[in-house]
Amino acid sequence: MRHIAIYVRVSTKAQDTASQEADLKKWVQAHVGDEPVQWYRDKFTGKVMDRPGWSKLEAAMQAGRVSKLICWRLDRLGRTAKGLTALFDDLPKWKVRLVSIKDGLDLGTAAGRLMANVLASVAQFETEVRAERVLAGQARAKADGKTWGGSEKGRLLSVTQDQVEMILRLHGEGKSKSAIARATSVSRPTVYRIIDQRA
Incomplete structure (x- = not known):
């Protein structure tokens, strides 16, 4: 039905x-x-x-x-x-x-x-504008001499469990690290770290 x-x-x-x-x-x-x-x-x-x-x-x-x-x-x-x-x-x-x-x-x-x-098209435009604002803010902060501190080794920042599961699934399917990063909206280093931790 x-x-x-x-x-x-x-x-x-x-x-x-x-x-x-x-x-x-x-x-x-x-x-x-x-x-x-x-x-x-x-x-x-x-x-x-x-x-x-x-x-x-x-x-x-x-x-x-x-x-x-x-x-x-x-x-x-x-x-x-x-x-x-x-x-x-x-x-x-x-x-x-x-x-x-x-x-x-x-x-x-x-x-x-x-x-x-x-x-x-408007939804995509809003997403791109938001991303541009973030990048502009980071560039401004960097120009002002601000830095971002590191975190303890092995800690994953701002990565959801769904993203972790998708990264591992796509890795199991043989997708490249770059493709996985694009598909899950996380950085390549984060993709490498998650895969290495679960290996």
């Missing part, structure tokens, strides 16, 4: 999904009858589409088990134009209707598809 998929994502474990879930539960109460609902959740960066909760949801959609995909905002699905536009192409093939409750999107119309692609 097909079900309605509700997808919730935040970027880090420190962030809370409460505001998303409150709005999504209201949508379910207002629009869902007897059709079953299944929730999929991630605490993972939106810069990559390979995320644990999303991978389960994508497999369910490909298998024809999902009728609708509901999200709070489009950028919860991902923050790269490439990943989102590929998804927009796949959803009609899988016969899945996308509803983004804050964006008011319906991919069943030409206007909806145009708006979805514009929002995908």
